[in-house]
Amino acid sequence: MSGSKHSQAMHFHARAGEKLRNPILQGALRKAKPLFVGKRAKGVASLAEDGLDFDVLRSTAKNIRNRTLADLDAWLEIFEERAVATGAEVLWARDGAEVSRLVVDIARRHGVTKAVKSKSMLSEEALLNEALAAAGIRPVETDLGEYIVQLAGETPSHIIAPAVHKTIGEVEALFAREHGRPLETRTSADIPAMAQEARAVLREHFLSAGMGISGANFLIAETGSAALVTNEGNGRMVTTLPKVHVVITGIEKIVPTLEDFATLMRLLPRSATGQSISNYVSLLTGTKRDGDRDGPEKTIFILVDNGRAKLLGSDYQDMLRCIRCGACMNHCPVYFSLGGHAYGWVYPGPMGSVLTPLYTGIENAIDLPHASTGCNQCGAVCPVDIPLPTLMHRLREEQNERGLRPWPERLALKVWGWVAGKPALYRWLARRTARYLNWLADGSGRIRIFGLAPGWTAGRDLPVSSGLTFHELYSARKKT
Amino acid sequence: MRLALYVTCLVDLMRPSVGFAALRLLEATGAEVIVPESQTCCGQPAWNAGNRPLAVDLAKKAIAELEGFDHVVIPSGSCADQIRNVYPQLLGDDPLWGPRVRGVAERTFELSQYLAEVAEGGFIAADFPGSVTYHDSCKGLRGLGIKRQPRELLHKACGLTLKEMPDCEECCGFGGAFSVKFGDVSTQIVDRKCDAIAAVGADSVVGGDLGCLINIEGRLRRRGDETTRVLHIAEVLAGGGDS
Numbered sequence: 258m259s260g261s262k263h264s265q266a267m268h269f270h271a272r273a274g275e276k277l278r279n280p281i282l283q284g285a286l287r288k289a290k291p292l293f294v295g296k297r298a299k300g301v302a303s304l305a306e307d308g309l310d311f312d313v314l315r316s317t318a319k320n321i322r323n324r325t326l327a328d329l330d331a332w333l334e335i336f337e338e339r340a341v342a343t344g345a346e347v348l349w350a351r352d353g354a355e356v357s358r359l360v361v362d363i364a365r366r367h368g369v370t371k372a373v374k375s376k377s378m379l380s381e382e383a384l385l386n387e388a389l390a391a392a393g394i395r396p397v398e399t400d401l402g403e404y405i406v407q408l409a410g411e412t413p414s415h416i417i418a419p420a421v422h423k424t425i426g427e428v429e430a431l432f433a434r435e436h437g438r439p440l441e442t443r444t445s446a447d448i449p450a451m452a453q454e455a456r457a458v459l460r461e462h463f464l465s466a467g468m469g470i471s472g473a474n475f476l477i478a479e480t481g482s483a484a485l486v487t488n489e490g491n492g493r494m495v496t497t498l499p500k501v502h503v504v505i506t507g508i509e510k511i512v513p514t515l516e517d518f519a520t521l522m523r524l525l526p527r528s529a530t531g532q533s534i535s536n537y538v539s540l541l542t543g544t545k546r547d548g549d550r551d552g553p554e555k556t557i558f559i560l561v562d563n564g565r566a567k568l569l570g571s572d573y574q575d576m577l578r579c580i581r582c583g584a585c586m587n588h589c590p591v592y593f594s595l596g597g598h599a600y601g602w603v604y605p606g607p608m609g610s611v612l613t614p615l616y617t618g619i620e621n622a623i624d625l626p627h628a629s630t631g632c633n634q635c636g637a638v639c640p641v642d643i644p645l646p647t648l649m650h651r652l653r654e655e656q657n658e659r660g661l662r663p664w665p666e667r668l669a670l671k672v673w674g675w676v677a678g679k680p681a682l683y684r685w686l687a688r689r690t691a692r693y694l695n696w697l698a699d700g701s702g703r704i705r706i707f708g709l710a711p712g713w714t715a716g717r718d719l720p721v722s723s724g725l726t727f728h729e730l731y732s733a734r735k736k737t
Numbered sequence: 738m739r740l741a742l743y744v745t746c747l748v749d750l751m752r753p754s755v756g757f758a759a760l761r762l763l764e765a766t767g768a769e770v771i772v773p774e775s776q777t778c779c780g781q782p783a784w785n786a787g788n789r790p791l792a793v794d795l796a797k798k799a800i801a802e803l804e805g806f807d808h809v810v811i812p813s814g815s816c817a818d819q820i821r822n823v824y825p826q827l828l829g830d831d832p833l834w835g836p837r838v839r840g841v842a843e844r845t846f847e848l849s850q851y852l853a854e855v856a857e858g859g860f861i862a863a864d865f866p867g868s869v870t871y872h873d874s875c876k877g878l879r880g881l882g883i884k885r886q887p888r889e890l891l892h893k894a895c896g897l898t899l900k901e902m903p904d905c906e907e908c909c910g911f912g913g914a915f916s917v918k919f920g921d922v923s924t925q926i927v928d929r930k931c932d933a934i935a936a937v938g939a940d941s942v943v944g945g946d947l948g949c950l951i952n953i954e955g956r957l958r959r960r961g962d963e964t965t966r967v968l969h970i971a972e973v974l975a976g977g978g979d980s
Contacts, residue, residue, distance in 0.1 A: 270919075273919065273921065273922055274921055277921050277922065277925055590907065590908045590910060590926045590929075591919075591922055591926070594922050594925040594926055595922065626787075627914075627915070627918060627919075628915075628919060628922070629912070629915070630875070630908050630910060630911065630912025630915050630923075630926070631785065631875065631876075631912055631913070631915070632875035632879070632908035632912070633875060633879045633880070634875070634879070634906075634907070634908060636879075637879055650784075650785075650787065652787075653785075653786065653787025654787040654788075654789050655787075656787055657786070657787045657788050657789075662786075662787070666786065670782070670783060670786055670788055670791065671791075673782070674783055674788070674791040674794065674795065676777075677746075677777040677778045677780075677795055677798075678777075678794060678795070678798060680774070680775040680776070680777055683777045687746075687749055687750050690750060691750055694750075694751075703955070703958060710917045710920075711920070712916070712917040712918060712919070712920025712921070712923075713916060713917050713920055713955070715920050715921065715924065716920060716921065716923075716924030716927075716928075716956065716959060717924060717927070717952065717955030717956045717958075717959050718954075718955040718956075718958045718959050719951070719955055720751070720752075720951055720954045720955055720958070720967075721751060722750075722751055722752050722753060722754075723753075725753065726749050726750060726753060727744050727748055727749040727753035727756040727757070728744075728749055728772075728774075730753050730757070731753075731756070731757075731772055
């Protein structure tokens, strides 16, 4: 199944309304936003302690990513060669369906009935959990947030905090049900105990699973390694305990050297969670060697295109620099009004408003490139300097070029543009409009219901002037 | 010194007093201020909608109107950003228009930027008794780097105290057509701005972009706040916005 089939991105508008009216979600989002923003600000400020400057580092990181993308095919070949030399296998997948097919085949070949998973957004692109379940293989998400989301039968609403939309009460209800115990009243003080409870359950899964599936934050070409950046330790369990380890990641995740990886690591955790370094940074190379106490007997990389290669050399290539830190959504006023599910596909927030149309079809996500005020709070914090608003803008242009905008909008713009090109007519119409607005305001200075822009007056008044335009007042003044 | 004042379509239609306040402030610097008669709109709505051909047409029109002045001053961060940063993207590579567009772009300034950094004849702010809080609008702040200029100018107004609201750099949710297309989302965002304004408890909210100000004022009034004044910085500095 390709991405577009499970995308709900066409329903952004309807979902947005639904999310705005959900007080539980709104409460969760209100709580989370200052935490994300504050932590990242502190993390970036702490660069100074190491004598580093965010802007300088960001431009270095951007160059690393650009340089890699310029010769992506070569770096991928080097990676493949080195990874194979360490005993790993490297497979290539064109799309999500192929990913699922490959993983199911591997599982069958090794008689796997249960797979533990560390966080992988690409497996969400591939709908891998559904495919595994359909093949009789039980996928168990082991990242705490992913575990919660899986219990709820939902999808992640944030790329690094998958369950950010859930309140503690909702999580407690899921745990009580799943873990077969009575419901208790919980406060934030109980979070460590609840995490412990999940840990105990997950430990059994780690020990009994035949296969571990993880993503990779980066692939390092010179060593043929996967780099995993995590905070909970589940990643280590998933990648070392089961006999088979499958790494699923996008082809753009490659970096040439460990040195480059170290540079990017100065930015990734700081931008994501504000940490100078995450609790765990794993470099996974090859398989268990003689004398190793643990490690997989089989390591298989699945390197996935799913729409990435066609962005190379396109107007959207900048997007491939993304290192998946989540800072763009953490600073997005739209994301924090709606949460991630409103965006309808795997990636929410500004990065999603660019990636969803590109990966699932521009015509399948018409609203997303417009679901932005253009504030550029995302672009300003992006650690690899992706001009997200510019890319959304280019998508808007492409919608126009392909005739995908609704006709009333096209007509209105055409008429407005024609009038704006004719100053005398424009002046006359502006005067009529000013009079009309003033008449609607009925002497109160504001309009409460405006049929031409109901979206505005549903939640706001429209303050208006005295019914005279600047230009008519100015010409009158010049005459006197 | 010949200055062009580009009042913006929004000021023309919704709040002429901002245009007259800007005019007074600029004249007080000793410059000769011309309001080019044929000006309509800089084309931002077309650009934001993704209609490049229309944005290009309106850019050409504006460039022709605004050439030949020492400076162009605009009481709006987003329109100034359109001319300074977007026009060169639209026409920079055109052999004929490229040099012309760059000529206008580099001489174009947002009002507070102009008064604080460029104006030669000095500047005297009117008295303004009361407390104000300043909303940094996005295009001015992140597009043009306007942050300290309006605050410097406000500090010159006798009797004025500046109280910074929390998250003053957060978007107000206006976003042009966004505020109508996604009215409910926009309302939710501006609601957070109104909370910040209420938290700081200033007499007036001041900003440099009329779009943001109309959005903020509209939501404040709908929430039942009838007292907080919402003013363009030109109105504050020029001493009231009467035309």
